[in-house]
Structures are given as C-alpha cells and as structure tokens.
Amino acid sequence: MSILDIRNLNVRFATQDGEVSAVNDVSLSLERGECLGIVGESGSGKSQTFMAGMGLLAANGRPTGKVLFDGKNLIGADEDTFNAVRGDRMSMIFQDPMTSLTPHMRVGRQLGEVLIRHRGVSEAEARAQSLTMLKRVQIPEAERRLDMYPHELSGGLRQRVMIAMALMCSPELIIADEPTTALDVTVQAQILDILRDVKERLNTAVILITHDLGVIAGLADRVAVMYAGRIVEVGDVRSIFADPRHPYTRGLLACTPRLDEAGAGLMTTISGQPPNLQRLPSGCSFHPRCAHVTDRCKTERPLLEVVGPSRAKACFVDVKAA
Amino acid sequence: MLSFVARRLLIAIPTLWAIITVCFFLMRLAPGGPFDGEAPVPPEILANLRAAYNLDQPIGLQYLNYMADLLRGDFGPSFKYKDFTVNELIAQGFVVSAQNGLSAIILAIIIGIPFGILAALRQNSVVDYTVSGLSMTGIVVPGFVMAPILILIFAIGLKDTPFQLPAGTWEGGALKHRILPVFCLSLIYIAYLARITRASMIEALRQNYVLTARAKGLPFRQVVMRHALKTAMMPVVTFLGPGIAFLLTGSMVFETIFQLPGIGRYFVQGALNRDYTLVMGVTILSASLIILMNIVVDVVYGLLDPRVRYE
Amino acid sequence: MTSSTNLTSPHGAALAATEDIQGRSLWQDALRRLLANRAALASLVVLVVIALACFILPSFLPWTYEQIDWDRMEANPPSIETGHYLGTDTLGRDLLARVLFGGQVSMTVGILATFVALLIGVSVGAVAGFLGGRVDQLLMRFVDLMYTIPLTFFVIILMVLFGRNFILMFLAIGCIEWLTMARIVRGQTLTLKNKEFIEAARASGGSTLSIIARHIVPNVLGVVIVYVTLTIPQVILIESFLSFLGLGIQEPMTSWGMLISEGAAEMETTPRALLVPALLMTTTLFCFNFLGDGLRDALDPKDR
Secondary structure: OOOEEEEEEEEEEEEOOEEEEEEEEEEEEEOOOOEEEEEOOOOOOHHHHHHHHHOOOOOOEEEEEEEEEOOEEOOOOOHHHHHHHEOOOEEEEOOOOOOOOOOOOOHHHHHHHHHHHHHOOOHHHHHHHHHHHHHHOOOOOHHHHHOOOHHHOOHHHHHHHHHHHHHOOOOOEEEEEOOOOOOOHHHHHHHHHHHHHHHHHHOOEEEEEEOOHHHHHHHOOEEEEEEOOEEEEEEEHHHHHHOOOOHHHHHHHHOOOOOOOOOOOOOOOOOOOOOOOOOOOOOOOOHHHOOOOOHHHHHOOOOOEEEEOOEEEOOOOOOOOO | OHHHHHHHHHHHHHHHHHHHHHHHHHHHHOOOOOOOOOOOOOHHHHHHHHHHOOOOOOHHHHHHHHHHHHHOOOOOEOOOOOOOEHHHHHHHHHHHHHHHHHHHHHHHHHHHHHHHHHHHHOOOOHHHHHHHHHHHHHHHOOHHHHHHHHHHHHHHHOOOOOOOOOOOOOHHHOHHHHHHHHHHHHHHHHHHHHHHHHHHHHHHHOOHHHHHHHHOOOOHHHHHHHHHHHHHHHHHHHHHHHHHHHHHOOOHHHHHHOOOOOHHHHHHHHHHHOOHHHHHHHHHHHHHHHHHHHHHHHHHHHHHOOOOOOO | OOOOOOOOOHHHHHHHHHHHOOOOOHHHHHHHHHHHOHHHHHHHHHHHHHHHHHHHHHHHOOOOOOOEOOOOOOOOOOOOOOOOOOOEOOOOEEHHHHHHHHHHHHHHHHHHHHHHHHHHHHHHHHHHHHHOHHHHHHHHHHHHHHHOOOHHHHHHHHHHHOOOOHHHHHHHHHHHOOHHHHHHHHHHHHHHHOOHHHHHHHHOOOOHHHHHHHHHHHHHHHHHHHHHHHHHHHHHHHHHHHHHOOOOOOOOOOOHHHHHHHHHHOOOOOOHHHHHHHHHHHHHHHHHHHHHHHHHHHHOHHHO
16 A cells, blocks of 8 residues: 555645645555655745645645545545644654754754654653664754754754654655755765665655655656646656656756756756746646647646556647647 | 853943943033023023032043042932932832833733733644734734723723722722823733744644654644753743843833833933933933843853853 | 755755745735724724824814813713713813813823834834944943933923923933834844845945935834834833823813823712723724734734
C-alpha cells in the first residue's frame, strides 16, 4: 500500500477579497522509501497540498477530497487524530530555519518533547536520544548544542536541528518544504546529503517541495510539476528532465542555467506572470503565457493524461510535434 | 544582569534630577502662590508665612536647599496641611493607594490575561466578540463615568439590600468600603490587559515556530502554553510595568470620587492648593516608580526571550 | 549536476514580480476593505452625525448653552413645550444645548491637540528615521526618556499654574501625545529609506528635505491616519479627565468632561444630567476606536 495517496484534493481559502482556490483536484501517490519532488512557483499550491494533509492549513482554509496516509483518510479528521500522526509517523521540515524554532526554548528540550509526547519517555532518555539524533545529522559538538538557544546557532545548524526534530520518532514520511531555500549554497548541499542519507538508510518516504529544479534532480525519484494549484506534469525524474512534455515544464527547465551546455549565457524566461488564483484564466490556466497556445486551450481545460510509462501531462499540444 | 540594573539605575538619576528641576522652577516661576487663597491675607502675615517657608529667599537658594533636603530624604513641610510633613502625608497616602492598587492589579491580571488568551484561541467566535466588545467598552468608558454609574447602582439603587456597597467613605479601609473603588480601578486594566493579550497571542500563534510545534503533534494546549505564551507576554509586560507604577501611586479620579485618603487625591488637592512641596513629593515618587518599573520590564524581557541581551 | 541554481535563475525574478501583479493602488484597495468593514463604516456615519449635530444643531435650538431659563431655575424634566427637549440642569440651563456645545469643545480640543501631536511626532519621526545615525539616536533617546515621565502630572501642573485656558490645554496635551507617533513614523521611514524609489529620488539630485516631503511623508500617511484616528479619542479622554478634576476649561464654556462631572454631582436627583453627556462621549470614543481599528485593518491587511 502507498504510504501517501492523495485523491482529488481541493483547498479553498475564504478571504475578505473572495474565495481563493489554492489547490485544485490534485491526485498523487507515494511509495515507502520513495522521494517525490514537487516543483512550482510560489502560489502554485505545492505547499498547501501538504499542509492540508498535515492538518496545518490556516483557519480560513477548507480542504475537500482525500489524503490517505497508510490507507487512512486524514481530511476531515479531528485534531487528536492528526496529533497522533504528526511528528510520529509523518513529520515536516519548514523552509525558514531562522523562525521555525521556538526562540525561548533550548534546542534539547524542543527535540526531546517530540519523544516525550509520542513515546512517553523520560526527560533523561529524551535527552540522550536527542543527542544521538543531533550526531546523526552531523552537528558538531552536539552535547553542547543541546543546551543552546536557537539564536546561538547558524542557519545551517538550525536546519539540521529541524531535520533531527523531524526524525526523532523515525517517521515513515517526511515532508520537506523548501528545506534549502533560506540557506547558503554550500550549506544547501550538506542538507540535501543528510536528507538523501535518511531516505536511503531509513527507507523514509520524502516529499521535497521546492521551486529549485537543481534540488529535485539531486534527490527525487519522481517529480510533479504544479501550476495554479494543479498538477500539469508528473513522471520519473530522468525522463522529465530529458524530455519535458508540458510547455510550462519546458519553460522551467529552459530558464534553469546549466553549466554543461554551450551558450549558457543565454537564459530564457517564461513570459508573463503567475495567474491570480481568484480569477483563473478560462481553459488551461497556463494559456496566457504559453508559446504553443491554441484556441482549444482558451476554452477547455486539459486533463492529466498518461503519455508514457509512468508519465502524465495536462496539455492538448504535443510539444514535440510543435 | 546586575551590572545592567546598576547601570540603568545610574542613568535614572539624571532623568529624575531633570524632572525635579523642571517641576521645581515651573511651580516657583508661575504667577500666584500657595497663600493667596479665598480670603486675602494681611501683608505682614503673608510675609511671615513666606519667611517661615523660606519663600522669601532667592529662588536659586530655595532650589539648593530643597535639593539638599531631598538628598537627606526630606520632602519638606506641606504648605496646606500645616501640621504634617510631606513625608508623613505620602507615607499615609501611599499605604492606602498601594493596597488598593495592588488588589486592582492582581484582579486585573487574573481576569484580563486569561480572557485575552481565550479570545485569541477562539478568534472570531462569540467568546472573542464578547471579550473584545467588553474590553473596548472598558477602554472607552472613562473611570469618572463608570464610577458614578456603579455608585448609582450599588450604593444608591441597592440601598438597604444585602448587595449595597458603600461609596464615598473609607472607614479606615474596611473591606466593604474597598470593593467598589478597587473594582473600578481594575476595570480599565482588565480591559487593556484582555485587549493586549488577545492581540499579542494572535500574533504569537501566527509565528512559524508555532506551526513547527503543531507539526510535532503536540496537543494544542501545550503548543499555546509552552511555545506561544512567553512571546505573547512581552507586550503585556510592557504595559504592566508602568501600569503597576501608576496603580501603586493611586488614581486621581477614583480617590477623588470615593474620597480615599490616597496620594492621588493628595496630588489633586496639592495642585489645586499650590502646595508646592506636596506636588513635588508625589511627582518624584511617581516618576521614580515609573522609572523603576521600566527597568523591571527590561529585566523581565530578558527572562522571556533569551535573545534579549542586558546591555 | 550542480545542486543549486535558483539563486541566479530569472525564475526567481518572476517570483518576486508576483507580489505586484494586482494593479490596484494601495488606497483603492484600502477603501474597498474599509467599506466592507461594517463596524468601521457605521462608526464613521455615527461620528459624522454626532459632529454635525454638535456643530450645526445648536443654532436651531430655542436655548443656548449658557442661557438661563429664569422661569425654571432648577432641574426640569424634558418637555417639548418649554423647548428644553432634554430638560435643564440645576441652574435652569438647557441640557441638550449644553451637551452639544460641550461636544463642540471636546472635539475641537481633540482635533487641535492631535494636530499638534501630529506636527511634532511626524517631524521628529521622519527626521530621526531619515537622517539616522547620531540625530536618530539622540531623538529616540529623548523619546524613550519622555516615556518614563508621568506626563499627565505635567499637564496638570501647567493647567493649575498658568490658568485654565483653552489654547494652553490643547498645546499641553498635544505635547505629550506625540511620542508614539514619532516612534511609528520613524519605523516606517527606516523601512522606506532603503526602497528603490528613494534611491532614485536621491540619485536624481533631490534634497533631503524635498525627499522627506515628497516621498517619505506621503508613504507614511497610512499609519499616520490610523494613529490620528486613535489619538483623537485619547485626547478627548484626557481633556474630560482634566475637566472632571476641575482643571479643564472655565465656565461658562463647557465640555463633555465638565458636564459629566456636574452630572455626577447631581445624579441622585437627575441621572440624565450624567447619562446624556456620558452616553454621547462614550459613543464618540467607541466610534473613533472602531474606525481606527478598521482603518488599520484596511491599510495593513496583515495585521488583521
């Protein structure tokens, strides 16, 4: 059974300026030990999809559809059900390590409370295990760090603490939401190495949410591209990078500079701007920015269709032919 | 931390000195004096009076004398309450004001803060609207409107019932005579505390680390108490510091309305009578307390947030 | 493959641009949000009604605020016949006329004192924030210092010493109410200072003064408006507090605070003498506060 199976998930936010559809009819599944990359611009709904699955949507957010975690639907579950799963079997790493740790609590206590909560261990035992975990994510002088406050650690160290915190109960699924975006380039690589190590040694399934295709390529097995709250293309990482079928995916890849190609100085961009989620364009949401737009794209919305072994895309145009 | 407190106390001295000096010259240089009351005083008696209080000396000398006395802890004689020194008046009044103020602040904390938290946790619910509405009422309805209305109800309306509460009498501070004044005194602080706590708790719950705490599967209660509360208390402490100082030095309005022998009333009486030394005394006491409480606030900041350094 | 490319990617630039896609101006947006806020809108309407009543209605009443009805030299019940629609006070003066006139005085003091506070606060805040460095430190230290002083004491001392006069009162209140304004404006200016359009203005040779006047001030206007709306009721409260202690303006002039004070003295016999001015003043304060909160939400939606 898939560890995570999202079926027809929708997320709407009621705002003063009207309803915003952040996630539209998203279906995805993920096997144990697999890493799925989710790519998209900010506002593409990539984070909200999984916030809904964790029960962490803002108060004005309303999810519909199903998110099956190990076969059990979590959408509409009560807070206790979520609390039993969160931090134990499923945990999350957030984007900004500078603000995601409680400033007035020592690192050791913040780590330990996960175990105390889910495993009911003693303070001493929690501390010992926290120490082990800090060492596992390669934090130097781990013993000393336990008694430090977050502001006494660098950004990279704090993100390692976040990862250690997510790993405390050996979860079956880790959702990493832009885990490297706020970090220096060299630190980014180290963090990704740690995540890769976790995935391979502990057989943990990983959802890697990012707008950085470089991060995806290094870690993910499969990738789903999201645009305006929908999945527009999904498939095996190699085949998508080698042969993107959706114009948006092509655009994303084209505007990622590559060192190994001649003419690297010339970068293309996707013209236009991401759509307003309150007033989505008719038909395909991407059509106002698409170079291959047809009349049909303006009126009819393309559905996700299988286009090859483990590949699907939502586009009428055969980009290759065009 | 000790050296921080010491340094802050040291800085407080010139501040206090500036306040005293400005106050002193403001009062002495203004037209009129403490002895031109309703009945005109014969010139020779006036001259004697002025001499008795050293008001006939050059103002610079008066200032130096006053400061010298002050350094010895002597606020001088009262101009109006002739048999008392300002020290005695303040000592008596401060006991009354501080007792009432302390009761009011405790009442305000145990009512205001929990209701503020409750409103924040149930944002946009009936509870929230009720708490917000009531606290807004408490803030905009001035004490001198609230107090007469409460007197109208409890002292006059409920006369000869068990619920009658006396007003306008002190009786040496018997419990029954304190209820209305203390309640009135605490109302506005309850209102402010509820409002500030609500706003800062909502802000604290919006922090990323609260999301992290929830993602750990901690029960919401624990998320609030352990992760959000400390941050949320910072604006509350900022408000409470000077608030406590004000309450301890008595309320001019309520001590006037309820005829309480506290220093708030002494200040009003002193100001109206141009009782220079009494006004100076109360001002100095009040300013010192406010400065002191602001130092306490900064110390508490450091306890609530380890990022705050004592510099 | 290199692990990171996003820092240099133009894709990143596209992301940044999304912030500005809504072309509507800040003010249009704010107006729309304000109009959607019923409490704020209703408050605005009530305020306008009260203000109009206070400033216009008295000239249509049969009695003026200081006129004594010699036929009725005591508290009289409301009556249409006598022209005392809300009755009279114990001296036989028309309550309605007095309450409306008191409102005029209270509101005028509120607005004038707030204006004084506005002038001082915005100048100090904008100068401190814009010039930075020594000037900033000095000014803000001064503000910090002022915060630790019981300023109402000073107002009281001033009022006692220099007589209870109208001009002194709003000047004195204005002089103690500017501190928060200065802090807020300084904070805003600091964040604005490093924005591109200020750079541009400086690069094209604008003088410091003209940059402050043309670019900083208009951009801090939002917070200033909010704060003005919240300062006016505070001033009205201080004024009424002074009047209550007998330190406000002098008879035969009157204000809500004085009327409440007088009403409280005779509340056992004529409660309406207390309740009418109290109700009107409280309503006004309520409305200013709701409007201020509404404006804040409208101009700064994050802070909801």
